[in-house]
Amino acid sequence: MQLDSKAPSGPIETRWDRHRFEMKLVNPANRRKFRVIVVGTGLAGGAGAASLGEMGYNVLSFCYQDSPRRAHSIAAQGGINAAKNYQNDGDSVFRLFYDTVKGGDFRSRESNVHRLAQVSVNIIDQCVAQGVPFAREYGGLLDNRSFGGAQVSRTFYARGQTGQQLLLGAYQALERQVESGSVKMNARTEMMDLIVIDGVARGIVTRDMVSGKIEAHLADAVVLATGGYGNAFFLSTNAKGCNTTAIWRAHRRGALFANPCFTQIHPTCIPPSGDYQSKLTLMSESLRNDGRVWVPKSADDCGKDPSSIPEKDRDYYLERLYPSFGNLVPRDIASRRAKEVCDDGRGVGPKVEGVRRGVYLDFRDSIKRLGEKVVRERYGNLFDMYERITGENPYKVPMRIYPATHYTMGGLWVDYNLMSTIPGLFVAGEANFSDHGANRLGASALMQGLSDGYFVLPYVLGNYLAQTKLEKIDDGHAEVKKTVAEVQERIDKLLSMGGKRTPDSFHRELGALIWDNCGMARNGKNLQKAIDRIPELRAEFWSNLLVTGGGEELNQTLEKAGRLADFMELGELMCRDALARDESCGCHFREEHVTAEGEAQREDDQFMHVAAWEYSGDVSKPTLHKEKLEYEFVKPSQRSYK
Numbered sequence: 001m002q003l004d005s006k007a008p009s010g011p012i013e014t015r016w017d018r019h020r021f022e023m024k025l026v027n028p029a030n031r032r033k034f035r036v037i038v039v040g041t042g043l044a045g046g047a048g049a050a051s052l053g054e055m056g057y058n059v060l061s062f063c064y065q066d067s068p069r070r071a072h073s074i075a076a077q078g079g080i081n082a083a084k085n086y087q088n089d090g091d092s093v094f095r096l097f098y099d100t101v102k103g104g105d106f107r108s109r110e111s112n113v114h115r116l117a118q119v120s121v122n123i124i125d126q127c128v129a130q131g132v133p134f135a136r137e138y139g140g141l142l143d144n145r146s147f148g149g150a151q152v153s154r155t156f157y158a159r160g161q162t163g164q165q166l167l168l169g170a171y172q173a174l175e176r177q178v179e180s181g182s183v184k185m186n187a188r189t190e191m192m193d194l195i196v197i198d199g200v201a202r203g204i205v206t207r208d209m210v211s212g213k214i215e216a217h218l219a220d221a222v223v224l225a226t227g228g229y230g231n232a233f234f235l236s237t238n239a240k241g242c243n244t245t246a247i248w249r250a251h252r253r254g255a256l257f258a259n260p261c262f263t264q265i266h267p268t269c270i271p272p273s274g275d276y277q278s279k280l281t282l283m284s285e286s287l288r289n290d291g292r293v294w295v296p297k298s299a300d301d302c303g304k305d306p307s308s309i310p311e312k313d314r315d316y317y318l319e320r321l322y323p324s325f326g327n328l329v330p331r332d333i334a335s336r337r338a339k340e341v342c343d344d345g346r347g348v349g350p351k352v353e354g355v356r357r358g359v360y361l362d363f364r365d366s367i368k369r370l371g372e373k374v375v376r377e378r379y380g381n382l383f384d385m386y387e388r389i390t391g392e393n394p395y396k397v398p399m400r401i402y403p404a405t406h407y408t409m410g411g412l413w414v415d416y417n418l419m420s421t422i423p424g425l426f427v428a429g430e431a432n433f434s435d436h437g438a439n440r441l442g443a444s445a446l447m448q449g450l451s452d453g454y455f456v457l458p459y460v461l462g463n464y465l466a467q468t469k470l471e472k473i474d475d476g477h478a479e480v481k482k483t484v485a486e487v488q489e490r491i492d493k494l495l496s497m498g499g500k501r502t503p504d505s506f507h508r509e510l511g512a513l514i515w516d517n518c519g520m521a522r523n524g525k526n527l528q529k530a531i532d533r534i535p536e537l538r539a540e541f542w543s544n545l546l547v548t549g550g551g552e553e554l555n556q557t558l559e560k561a562g563r564l565a566d567f568m569e570l571g572e573l574m575c576r577d578a579l580a581r582d583e584s585c586g587c588h589f590r591e592e593h594v595t596a597e598g599e600a601q602r603e604d605d606q607f608m609h610v611a612a613w614e615y616s617g618d619v620s621k622p623t624l625h626k627e628k629l630e631y632e633f634v635k636p637s638q639r640s641y642k
Contacts, residue, residue: 003421003625005109005111007110007416008416012633015115016114019416023463025462026462026465031056032056034057035057035059035060035219035220036057036220036461037203037217038059038061039191039223039224039226040063040224040227041062041069041171041174041225042227043073043163043167043429043449043453044431044452045061045428046171046174048223048225048457048458049177049183050174050453052457054173054182055462057182057461059177060183061183061186062186062204063189064187064188065187068187072227072239073446074163074164075163075282076164076166077160077162078160078443079147079443080124080157080166081441084121085152085154089153090152091153091154093118096117096120097117097118097633098634099150100113101113101634102634103330103436104436104440104586105438105602106631106636106639107629108434108435108629109416109610109627110634115456116448119451119456120447123447123451128142130173132158132165133158134156134158135159144156145289147328147443148288148329149325149329149641151324155286157286186206188208189207191204192205193483194253195479196253197479200470201222201422201424202220202470205217207487210553210554211552212552214491216483216484218475220468223457223461224425225429225452226243228407229248229408229410229567232567233519234278234511235404235511235515236279236405237279239279243563243567247411247427247431250422253422255422256412256420257570257573257612258410258610258627259410259433259438259610262437263405263410263587264331264405264409264439266285266331266403268283269403269406270386270400271352271400275353282406283386285443287379289328292327292366293316293318293319293334293401294314294315295314295315295341296309296315297315298346302347302356306348306360317337318337325641329641330641331441333641335403336589339403339520342356348400359400359401359402361401363394407430409433409436409586410574411431411434413612417460418456418457419460419464424464426457428452429448429452430448433610490565491551495550497546501546503557503564506564507564510568510571513571514530514571517575520589521589523590527579530572530575531575534568534571538619542565547561582606583603583607584602599639608628608636609627613625
């Protein structure tokens with residue numbers, strides 16, 4: 001299989017504009033003749049369905065939540081990047097492009113990243129027009145703050161609830177199209193499989209999560225905007241419902257899965273307090289603007305009241321190691337350094353299983369400098385959330401934070417037109433791999449989701465439909481009936497085993513395996529250990545699983561089991577990808593490849609490529625394909641934030 005990125009050539013500044021002009025168009029009067037399925041109603045899916053509906057396409061939208069506005073995009077806190085240079089501090093489209101390529105440790109495709117930076121300026125205008133209440137300065141202009149990996153202020157925000165406000169903007173646009181009839185919404189409906197006919201994506205099979213009814217839905221094109229796979233780790237900052245089934249089923253039907261080992265660990269999360277927890281809570285990266293990260297210099301002070309530890313005995317280790325960026329280094333670096341100081345015995349907070357896993361995020365100096373009122377205006381809802389969960393007042397004592405699984409840079413491989421290796425299957429937002437390389441800069445997830453949904457999908461999907469001739473199909477087509485039968489067979493098998501272990505018990509064990517061996521630090525020995533163990537665990541899952549209840553009713557245990565079955569397979573691929581990539585880059589930190597200063601050591605001569613894996617029919621024997629990455633405008637160098 002030859003991977004063709006379809007990235008345009010020529011000056012990077014004009015590639016997207018020229019590419020748009022060269023695309024084929026669908027006449028407005030003809031758009032209503034085409035049906036498009038959009039799975040997911042987060043920022044990418046909601047914006048995409050709303051935009052396509054506005055253009056006149058016949059859109060079927062699907063989400064497993066009871067309302068589109070409950071998509072996990074709503075949980076994003078800190079902000080959205082855009083190169084508007086409102087602060088007049090030297091920002092530009094090219095600088096955002098450069099920072100993103102560098103932040104991804106030179107493992108992303110230049111053309112896609114520049115388009116993202118270019119479109120970012122339009123996103124803000126779109127959202128302001130929708131009424132998104134971005135923070136504003138005293139004079140009325142939109143305010144900005146800084147995020148990790150940048151030395152400019154380019155992050156637009158709405159206190160600590162930016163994702164919620166952006167999603168409500170997309171939701172209103174979507175509901176307007178639902179009201180007009182151009183979009184039909186299917187809530188509480190989960191995609192179970194992809195229908196592929198003659199090598200082309202033509203629809204999906206779904207399960208009604210209330211009645212259990214299995215149905216086929218057919219279309220001329222399918223868009224997956226179903227988010228990432230961070231819940232493979234069990235403990236993560238993702239909502240419990242977030243899963244990989246949509247993209248994994250597509251992978252098994254022929255879509256290549258790219259860079260599955262690139263999973264982001266967020267440094268600013270509330271530490272776990274015991275093994276009874278089922279998820280973790282994020283504290284926005286924006287807090288690192290005004291909070292200072294530190295631990296005691298001596299392990300003997302770790303159990304003391306932090307206010308009793310004098311300044312000379314505190315180690316502000318990010319400021320010490322990275323004087324140019326300080327507490328605003330990228331997430332992968334901040335996470336690894338937090339792990340290192342805790343491994344060194346200098347973690348803070350209560351001991352969990354005999355170890356203190358936490359570092360301080362201290363607002364004492366900012367409160368002194370700015371006043372509590374200003375800090376409360378910037379971060380009040382985040383501080384309230386922290387106090388409700390921990391019982392500690394962060395205005396009076398430092399927050400305690402520790403890294404946790406958050407975002408996944410890997411996903412289905414797509415070309416420049418967001419099309420997977422299955423014609424007619426488009427993938428948007430976190431579900432694809434395309435823009436972030438080996439590490440995502442903070443505030444760029446919302447940017448990519450809205451870029452793909454509002455400004456890329458409408459062009460590339462029309463270009464596909466305008467030049468593709470598709471036969472008419474219905475529910476009676478042999479391939480449709482076969483796919484529906486396979487979905488029913490899988491559900492029946494999950495219900496019939498009658499074993500002794502719950503889905504959660506299996507998931508917790510799988511998550512610990514991946515976290516311990518393919519988490520913040522990896523090495524060949526541990527990765528092989530996980531690769532050997534996961535198939536054994538998967539075999540036990542398929543022989544000793546207990547799913548109570550039936551299939552023709554609301555059954556959350558069945559939902560968990562089906563999603564976990566896919567995590568069981570994806571988890572092995574994550575470890576295989578990490579083992580095959582014998583280098584360190586971004587979040588993928590192989591202990592065998594470390595610079596003298598303790599940073600990630602890339603091996604550009606061997607691994608400057610996208611690793612795209614093909615399902616071979618045997619989960620344990622995937623086929624690796626490589627898309628070579630070439631850098632014309634940003635010269636790869638050892639990433640430094642010192």
